[in-house]
Every structure is written in structure tokens, then in C-alpha cells.
Amino acid sequence: ACCALLLLLGLCSAHGARARNVLLILADDGGFESGVYNNSAIATPHLDALARRSLIFRNAFTSVSSCSPSRASLLTGLPQVGAGGGEGEAPKAGEWGGRTRAQAFVKLVNKRGLRGGLLSKGGDPQSRKPLLFSYRPLPSSYRPLSSSHRPLPSTYRPLYSTYRPFFLYVAFHDPHRCGHSQPQYGAFCEKFGNGESGMGRIPDWTPQTYDPQDVQVPYFIPDTPAARADLAAQYTTIGRMDQGIGLVLQELREAGVLNDTLVIFTSDNGIPFPSGRTNLYWPGTAEPLLVSSPEHPRRWGQVSEAYVSLLDLTPTILDWFSIPYPSYAIFSSKTVQLTGRSLLPALESEPPWTTVFGSQSLHEVTMSYPMRSVRHQNFHLVHNLNFKMPFPIDQDFYVSPTFQDLLNRTRAGQPTGWYKDLHHYYYRERWELYDWSQDPHETQNLAADPHYAQLLEVLKTQLAKWQWETHDPWVCAPDGVLEEKLSPQCWPLHNEL
């Protein structure tokens, strides 16, 4: 029946009936808390098993450190300014900027005879309208509703059991914070579904709990009892996601399609801790990335050092499906150019890739703090366009035990146990330049050091070139204005910068 359907779609190609599918699994604010990334304090058997059949990227970065813009970017291959996610996080209404563009991506794969489905994170436990959508012509039964913090297999079964090839995007809500939205379930909603009184029960989840004494505290998180308890809660929700990933993979295995499916696991942005999400520093942008191709076993289980970007996922997926990137324009007249590249060659041999870019405008609507960045070899340059204002803090992070503890300790003049202080966290230099080989924690800003003047210019030029290529409206900020007619150029503001 399947082949008949594929024939109808003109897809039963000359080389036979095997269809290549894609499963893209996304964590929400996930980081390196997993066995595969050498965290021995947490148990993530399903991710670890996937890693044994994957190339493991150690230097993968999101281009934007905010949920909705990141998702828009990774489904379009465009940085947030072009992906329609430039407006940052969803306003209360629940719409998100990248939705239209992401739908365009699914439409694109649908047009080629594939069936795409997006299962986004969604829904609160009380089944508020979830941020999910499917793009027609998926059957109407494919209206994924997750009653838990992870999509239920029954919601995507209709997709892969009916359609080949398929593109399935499964985005977990775990391990996102909850203290701002549903504090009754714990700081990370770690209690939701655990069977305790009032928490409901997720039948196929066996909760793992962790002693705060046992967690690994990354360098950018204060080593305090409050932060350790916060991390222990986060670990529990990573376990919930890990078991969910196991269920998804088991479903595909039982349906006999896993061996025809490119499986990608990553996260949208850094973990919701200081210097993490909403920052372009390493903790805000470095992402776990596993790419598992049944056709490329050569590098299974190996670790790649190549610098890759989540902007590379769109070209990778299109390459896997042999779909040429379509020519279309954004902002009415500008032809879209993908700056990412397919990761498939990396599955054969280690590539010499050493550059990735970052672009952030805002997270919540009140948090305008545009930043642009380039990582090239050992160096990381960040341009803080609005450096005269304090770095903004989002509501979700603000109420976190880790940040509250940091505020309290700072106010009381007590030791914070943190590698930074709030003053320098809020007030940043316009240019920040770090040498990762000497200073992996990004604490010594070299931008004003004359020894690095030449390098600084090279990186600035590299960054500006990328901004022009991606039609970045901020390309002239903060000391100039972009005037586009007749030939786009920056005009000086004489604003003392």
C-alpha cells in the first residue's frame, strides 16, 4: 500500500522502494547533561545508545540562544533575522515568529512527495492549547496532543506508518524550566507525572531522582545548595526526555523504518542558567548534536571536533532527501542564501570546519539586546550592539532558585560561588574577544589588547560579511544607519560610538 501511495506521489524512484526518512529530535533548553557527553552523574541510556550509532559533535552551536527563533532558524537554515523568528519568543498569545517559515519548510518537503509533521513542545499538563501544528495534507488524526511533557507515540504513529518518506520533528518540552509557568510541579516540572499526589502519572515514565550532592556543577553555575537542587531537578526531566526518546526510537524500530531514517538529536539553545540561554557565550549556544545515519556507520560512536551550526541542519536534511534548496526571496526582494552546509560529508571523514556565527535580537519582547558573534578556530568575538544598557533577564530564569540565590547572596554581600559577578554580567563591553585555548570560560576580554588588534579586525570583517550576506538589518548598528536604496550602505550617526 505504501509503495502504491509513493507511486501516486511519483516517488517510487528508479533505485527501488527504500525511502529515506528523517527524524529530528529536539530538547528544549537541553545541554550536555548526558552520558554521551561524559556526564557520569546522570543516567541517559537511550541517548547513549543513539550516540553509539551516531557521529557525536562536540562543537555544535545554535546561531540564536532563544527557543522560538532557534526553531525557526533550524527549520529554515536562516539566522533569526531572516527566519521570521527575529521577534524573539512567543508573545503570550502563543504564536511564534518562525511558524510561518517552519510551515514553509514542511510545505517544501510535502511538495516533493514527502510527508512532514512537526510535533512541537506543547501544552501544559492541563491540556492548554499546545504550540503544535501539522501541515496539511497530513491526516487530521495527526493532530498531536501531548498530555505530558513529551509527545505521545500515538500522535506520530499515523505519520510514519502511512507515509514514506517522512520528515518527523519531535520537540520535547523537557528539560525546560517551569517555575515561572507551573511552579506547583517544581522548578523544572520534574514532579509532573511522577505519580505523587496531585502530580498525575505518566504511565511509561519511571522517574529518576538525583541527590543534589551528586550532580556535576558546570563552571558557569554557582556551586551552591540552591543551584545543586536546581540541577538535580533538571536531571530528572532529562531522564523523562531520555525515556521518551527511547519510546520514539522503539516505535520506529518496530515499524521497520528506523534503518531508513536519519536521526538527529539536538537542542534549541543553552541551559537556563547564568551565561546560558539568551547569551551568546559558550553555555548559551553550545549544543549537543548527534547525527545517526544507518548508511554511514563508519564514524558511529566517534566524536567530531568540527565547528557546526544548527543552521547546517536544513542543508543536511535537504541533502539527505536530495532536494535542492528552493530559490525564494525574503523582505520582498532579497534572494535567500543558505550559509550553512550539509553535515553528511562529516559522517564519512572529519571535515576542517572552524567557523560558526551567532545572531540574537531578543528573547522576551522586553529583552531587546542584539548581539552578533563569530567563532573562528580558538577565538570567539561577540558584538554587543546595545552594550550601554544592562543585559536583560527573562522571567523564567529570574524566578529560578539558582538566580534567586545569586541575587540574594549578591544583595547580602555574601560569596556567590560564581565565576562572574552580577555587575559584569549586566554591563558588557561592546566587543568581547576570547581565546578559547587559553580561556575556555570566556572571562578575559582581549578586545582592547593591542596584541590582538589585527585578529580583532579580521574577525570583525568576517562577521560583517556574514551580516551582509544574511541581510541583517542591524549590520550598521550601533554607530550607523543602514540605507538600502540605491546601493545598501551604512551612514554614520556621529553618536560618539
Ligand SMILES: *[C@@H]1O[C@H](CO)[C@@H](O)[C@H](O)[C@H]1NC(C)=O
Ligand atoms: C569523553 O571523554 C573521553 C575521554 O576523555 C574523550 O575521548 C571523548 O571525546 C569525550 N566525549 C565527548 C563527547 O566530549
Ligand SMILES: *[C@@H]1O[C@H](CO)[C@@H](O)[C@H](O)[C@H]1NC(C)=O
Ligand atoms: C540497514 O541499512 C544499511 C544501509 O542501507 C544496510 O547496509 C543494512 O544491511 C541495513 N540493516 C538492516 C538490519 O536492515
Ligand SMILES: *[C@@H]1O[C@H](CO)[C@@H](O)[C@H](O)[C@H]1NC(C)=O
Ligand atoms: C532569597 O531571598 C528571599 C527574600 O529574603 C527569600 O524569600 C528567598 O527564599 C531567597 N531565595 C533563595 C533561593 O535563597
